[in-house]
Amino acid sequence: MSKNRKKSILVVSFGTSYNDSRERNIDAIEQTIAETFPEYEVRRAFTSQVIIDKLKKRDHIGIDNVKEALEHALEDGVTELIVQPTHLMDGIEYMDLAETVEEYRNRFKQLDIGDPLLTTEEDFNRVIDAITDATVQYDDGETAICFMGHGTEAKANQVYTRLQKELQKRNYINYYVATVEASPSITDLIHMVKTKTGGGYKKAVLRPLMVVAGDHANNDMAGAEEESWKCLMEEAGYKVKCIVEGLGELADIRQLYAAHVKLIMNADKSERSV
Incomplete structure (x- = not known):
């Protein structure tokens, strides 16, 4: 099926300067969306101007910020645009994105924005x-499986607590969630792991709860510095394995982003049929 250049999907990510991780995560998500909706052209934007500038200077790679991407879509004659973020939650980054999209609402025939990854109960279950x-x-009973989220000052930070509760509710008792920049912290995580009901752990697995395994995953989680999660967990007495892979490397996560796009399309059809 040929693409209709008047209909596009703009996939918006925070971005990363780790090229290999970008390919395995952001590129992979965009590819899944493109394959799921072959009649749509898929475009890219990053929200981090710091990363955009770094990639341009270091690698001569040009990536639009959100406003540039929206302007380019208009210049190219796009009339119907779905903006799908790869953000985990409706935190500060997502709210800023939504505000920018709203500014362009009347300049497109149809302009919609999809939900972040963790929004509905079904989203939590699928993640x-x-x-x-x-x-x-x-998950052998001797290993604490720990996920590192980013964390935010926004109300949306509660998604981490909710995810922890949902894991426990589903009897994933050896799974833990904490954040780099908010609560629960690595200190909270070590306390949770040490006070496990029924005995302690010997090992710990660390994995990022982030779309891309970038700076936080490579340094704050798996780095050699004494304040990294790896070093702090080793100091606490655990044999540590780090899995430096983003959520975008998981096919089921990529499909969930595509499902969010589909929800927008179905909602648009319902509105037009009324």
Whole structure:
């Protein structure tokens, strides 16, 4: 099926300067969306101007910020545009994106924005399915399986607590969620792991709960510095394995982003049929 250049999907990510991780995560998500909706052209934007500038200077790679991407879509004659973020939650980055999209609302025939990854109860269940399937080989009762989220000052930070509660509710008792920049912290995580009901752990697996395995995953989680999660967990007495892979490397996560796009399309059809 040929693409209709008047209909596009703009996939918006925070971005990363780690080229290999960008290919395995952001590129992969965009490719899944493109394959799922072959009649749409898929475009890219990053929200981090720091990363955009770094890639341009270091690698001569040009990536639009959100406003540039919206302007380019208009210049190219796009009339119907779906903006799908790869953000985890409706935190500060997502709210800023939504505000920018709203500024352009009247300049497109149809302009919609999809939900972040963790929005509905079904989203939480599907993400839990994906991350537990990806780590099932470590769930031996002797290993604490720990996920590092980014964390935010926004109200949306509660998604981490909710995810922890949902994991426990589904009897994934060896799974833990904490954040780099908010609560629960690495200190909270070590306390949770040490006070596990029924005995302690010997090992710990660390994996990022982030779309891309970038700076936080490589340095704050798996780095050699004494304040990294790896070093702090080793200091606490655990044999540590780090899995430096983003959520975008999981096919089920990529499909969930595509499902969010589909929800927007179905909603548009319903509105037009009324």
